Amino acid sequence: MDNAQKRSQFHQALTFRHATKSFDPDRKIPEEDFAFLLETARLSPSSFGFEPWRLIVVQDRELRERLKAVSWGAQGQLPTASHFVAMTVLRGEQLAPRGDYLARLLAEGKGLPADRQEGAKVRFEDFIDHDFHLDSPEKLTEWAARQGYIVLGNLLTAAAFLGIDSCPIEGFTQESVESELKGHGGYDPLTHAVVCLAAFGYRTQDPRPKVRRPLEQSVGWV
Numbered sequence: 001m002d003n004a005q006k007r008s009q010f011h012q013a014l015t016f017r018h019a020t021k022s023f024d025p026d027r028k029i030p031e032e033d034f035a036f037l038l039e040t041a042r043l044s045p046s047s048f049g050f051e052p053w054r055l056i057v058v059q060d061r062e063l064r065e066r067l068k069a070v071s072w073g074a075q076g077q078l079p080t081a082s083h084f085v086a087m088t089v090l091r092g093e094q095l096a097p098r099g100d101y102l103a104r105l106l107a108e109g110k111g112l113p114a115d116r117q118e119g120a121k122v123r124f125e126d127f128i129d130h131d132f133h134l135d136s137p138e139k140l141t142e143w144a145a146r147q148g149y150i151v152l153g154n155l156l157t158a159a160a161f162l163g164i165d166s167c168p169i170e171g172f173t174q175e176s177v178e179s180e181l182k183g184h185g186g187y188d189p190l191t192h193a194v195v196c197l198a199a200f201g202y203r204t205q206d207p208r209p210k211v212r213r214p215l216e217q218s219v220g221w222v
Contacts, residue, residue: 015210016144017160019167022076022203029082033162037200040158044151048124050105052090052144053151053193054184057083066180067197077199084199085155086181089148092140097125101141102118145195150198159200169197 041055058064068078078084095100106117114190128134132142150166153218159166177197178189 001067005059013157013160016163017156018164018210019169020077020165020199020201020203020207022204023080023082023165023199024204025080027082027162027202029071029200029202033164034083034200036162037155037158037164040154041151044154046142046147046150048120048127049110050095050102050124050147053097053110053148054088054186055151056086056088056181056187058212059083060184063180063184067172067177070176070180071169071172071197074197074199077167077169080201081199082201085109085197086177086187086198087148087152087193087196087198088194089141089144091146091191091193092134092137093183094191095140095144097121097128137159150197152198155198164200165203166201167199171190171200172197 002073016089016167040057046052058067064078064084067084068075070080073085074078090101093099098100102121103117103125106120112120128140132143156166172194177194181187181194182189199219
């Protein structure tokens with residue numbers, strides 16, 4: 001397959017994707033296809049390679065009903081989606097350069113020698129203090145959320161490439177969703193914040209044609 005064919009297939013996937021408000025409840029995503037989506041998430045990039053995110057896949061129907069009560073933007077998706085996902089990210093307190101998470105990630109996850117671990121921590125400290133001024137736990141949580149949205153974008157695109165519909169959802173009461181998820185799938189609201197929800201499945205009707213701004217309004221060259 002040459003690049004022209006690859007470009008065509010990729011753009012077809014982006015054109016196919018739309019924010020699906022309800023799904024065919026009788027169609028389920030094949031196990032191997034959803035495993036592909038999860039692997040796509042795992043392989044996604046993050047700033048410094050720190051991976052400050054974790055997905056909670058919500059398949060339990062009773063829990064979905066409780067989430068529906070506190071998720072005004074997921075009324076059609078929660079009852080009908082084949083798979084429903086909560087994107088969670090580490091809270092800022094967990095991302096301290098000298099904290100336990102980074103110590104374990106650098107030593108065990110990445111297998112760095114001690115001198116390189118120290119160098120990574122020093123560089124991250126400098127980034128926090130001087131480059132992006134992430135001088136509060138709240139700002140660090142928002143930084144982590146930006147990493148989560150990279151993962152989310154890859155998930156939505158990969159799903160569209162397979163002909164799977166999706167919908168990212170921010171229409172929910174954050175504290176209430178976190179309370180309902182507590183203890184499910186290893187979720188702990190003390191360490192992780194829920195920053196987005198996403199539904200996956202198959203559409204029941206075709207959407208309206210996609211509308212976007214002209215490219216010249218979205219890109220500047222210098």
